[in-house]
Amino acid sequence: MNHPHPDELLLFASGELIEPRMSELVTHVTVCGACRHELAQLDQSLVALGGGWPRRSRRIARSAVWGGVALAAAAALAVVFIRQPNESQPARTGWTPTTTWSATAGYVAGGQALADIDAQLTRLEQEPHYARP
């Protein structure tokens, strides 16, 4: 295979190259030192650009997520309190509470998926190279 055009390398570095060229370039850059070098140069600039760009949108996204989690937690707690039987009234026999308080109520928003991601992030944060000098 001939060396890819620099535009294709940029698309490759950005994960935007479409098949079958993506697979062809995967094979090519594995064996071509010159293209790997060019790709590394592109990566460095893309990384610097990404790292140097103001992170307003990321903060908004994160706060939106945690805002959603907090809302869900509040909703879950509200359900618990609303559904608790009034002590002045006799409790109905045979009724099983459908909602119980949970320390992980915040996961209601994302369910098991959010719990899994949290575990994954915790694991990443414990690794020596993660966001540490």
Add this chain to the structure above:
Amino acid sequence: MSQVSAAQLLAEHQAALQNYLGARCRDGDLAAELLQEVAARLVFALPRLSLNGNARGYLFRIAASVWHDHLRRELVRRRSAAHMRAEPAALAPAADAGLLDRELQDAVRRAIDTLPPVQRDVVELRQGQGLTFQQIADRLGRPLGTVLTQMRAALARIGAELESYR
């Protein structure tokens, strides 16, 4: 889309993604680790996504982003380690890393400010709005090749500006 669908998507494209990440990092263990991060991001994002039949393209964009995030962490780590060697009594590591991050941001901002407007438009849409290059081409009414050339020129300028940072 359900979590089962995310698992199906990953199962379908896992080999291609692992090959892509492997070609980038040339380390099987690291590629597997990065693939885990791709999976985590997919699971997290999928409920809010409309893939329009382009799941594969989306997965590769996540993979590229995961790889670049890994490189950025490594860049800051190396730079910070070099600072610590040069100045053992410098700031605490976490604070130092933040400072270096800000240095990088300032340097990039300066580089972007020097770009010609046609290149800056592309960079702004790419970084600020997260558009694909094809979407940028459509938005600006320029051929895709022109947009890619302008982005490469911008990256070359930014790369030159950051020589001292590396």
